[in-house]
Amino acid sequence: MRTVDPAKHAAKRRQIMQAAALCFADKGFHGTRTADICARAGMSPGNVFHYFPSKHAIIVALIEQEGADTAAYLADLADAEDPLAALFDLIDAVVRLAADPAYAGLTLDTAAEARRDEGIGTLVADNDRRLRAGIADLLRRAAAAGRIDDALDPDGAATWVAAQIDGLFARVATDPDFAPLDQAPMLRLLLARFLGARDT
Amino acid sequence: MRTVDPAKHAAKRRQIMQAAALCFADKGFHGTRTADICARAGMSPGNVFHYFPSKHAIIVALIEQEGADTAAYLADLADAEDPLAALFDLIDAVVRLAADPAYAGLTLDTAAEARRDEGIGTLVADNDRRLRAGIADLLRRAAAAGRIDDALDPDGAATWVAAQIDGLFARVATDPDFAPLDQAPMLRLLLARFLGARDT
Numbered sequence: 001m002r003t004v005d006p007a008k009h010a011a012k013r014r015q016i017m018q019a020a021a022l023c024f025a026d027k028g029f030h031g032t033r034t035a036d037i038c039a040r041a042g043m044s045p046g047n048v049f050h051y052f053p054s055k056h057a058i059i060v061a062l063i064e065q066e067g068a069d070t071a072a073y074l075a076d077l078a079d080a081e082d083p084l085a086a087l088f089d090l091i092d093a094v095v096r097l098a099a100d101p102a103y104a105g106l107t108l109d110t111a112a113e114a115r116r117d118e119g120i121g122t123l124v125a126d127n128d129r130r131l132r133a134g135i136a137d138l139l140r141r142a143a144a145a146g147r148i149d150d151a152l153d154p155d156g157a158a159t160w161v162a163a164q165i166d167g168l169f170a171r172v173a174t175d176p177d178f179a180p181l182d183q184a185p186m187l188r189l190l191l192a193r194f195l196g197a198r199d200t
Numbered sequence: 201m202r203t204v205d206p207a208k209h210a211a212k213r214r215q216i217m218q219a220a221a222l223c224f225a226d227k228g229f230h231g232t233r234t235a236d237i238c239a240r241a242g243m244s245p246g247n248v249f250h251y252f253p254s255k256h257a258i259i260v261a262l263i264e265q266e267g268a269d270t271a272a273y274l275a276d277l278a279d280a281e282d283p284l285a286a287l288f289d290l291i292d293a294v295v296r297l298a299a300d301p302a303y304a305g306l307t308l309d310t311a312a313e314a315r316r317d318e319g320i321g322t323l324v325a326d327n328d329r330r331l332r333a334g335i336a337d338l339l340r341r342a343a344a345a346g347r348i349d350d351a352l353d354p355d356g357a358a359t360w361v362a363a364q365i366d367g368l369f370a371r372v373a374t375d376p377d378f379a380p381l382d383q384a385p386m387l388r389l390l391l392a393r394f395l396g397a398r399d400t
């Protein structure tokens with residue numbers, strides 16, 4: 001009887017997901033054929049299909065991985081001594097991701113796909129809800145520490161911090177001259193003023 | 201010899217574009233078949249094809265119309281006595297558009313399509329460039345009138361005002377509980393603080 005080694009199974013899945021992410025970065029979700037992913041992963045179609053029944057299933061796994069990565073990042077920030085500095089660290093990390101054409105392309109393709117596929121839309125909304133909750137926690141703690149305007153509703157303000165992140169990626173998509181790393185100071189200024197930040 | 205009446209030709213094109221926009225609002229770009237547009241316009245496929253060779257050509261015409269509408273709106277604002285009030289009027293108008301599910305859907309479908317179709321991407325980037333130029337003009341005049349922080353670079357700040365508009369639509373797409381009209385006060389506060397607005 002053949003048994004499945006869970007660690008090996010997970011490693012194979014990761015190998016396929018990484019290959020797919022590289023293909024998606026080059027050609028987008030729609031331009032990528034399953035055969036491209038197999039070639040990049042160095043695996044036969046039969047072998048890939050053993051782990052993922054379809055290209056769609058790989059996209060779903062990538063979005064779930066993104067959600068898990070964000071959750072782990074936010075869990076780390078929850079222990080940060082300075083919640084306002086932690087928020088700006090988060091924003092800096094997002095700016096670096098937006099400056100990576102492969103990552104930005106994958107994020108924008110995912111947003112586009114969420115328009116056309118309800119299952120992907122639900123996953124994206126779940127990831128977003130967790131991100132906003134993490135940001136709202138940081139804002140609540142920053143307000144309690146007197147570092148930002150405590151008259152701002154933390155959940156409402158977190159929604160607009162999330163909107164800045166959306167806007168950042170949308171600018172990358174729309175404006176060929178928009179360079180995220182160059183824009184970081186203006187984004188920090190905008191957020192500091194909006195939040196009424198002190199001593200940043 | 202059959203002659204073409206330009207006014208009648210333009211009216212027919214508008215009729216098809218309006219029918220298409222309603223179909224797109226219901227079913228999205230990809231869910232809409234050319235037959236749906238013909239049925240909604242009350243025209244035969246042959247008649248529709250006389251005005252537009254493809255569904256893609258109708259989408260292009262709608263984006264060009266959007267650009268022309270925005271340009272006309274911005275040209276009106278250029279004469280406004282109070283440039284800061286004019287900017288906030290523009291933002292209120294955008295919030296009302298974002299609150300219209302048909303308009304928001306069309307905008308988000310267009311952004312998604314711009315990822316996959318270079319021609320549409322170029323049109324969207326052109327419309328965006330004109331929008332940012334119009335906003336930058338308002339900011340320049342508002343700074344000269346002492347209504348906003350004159351240390352802010354108007355073009356750089358206009359980029360982030362445009363990012364708020366992107367973020368607004370992205371929130372509609374991602375968060376089922378996001379209600380644009382309810383969010384207008386927070387967006388106004390964010391922009392007023394970012395711009396260092398006085399006497400709004």
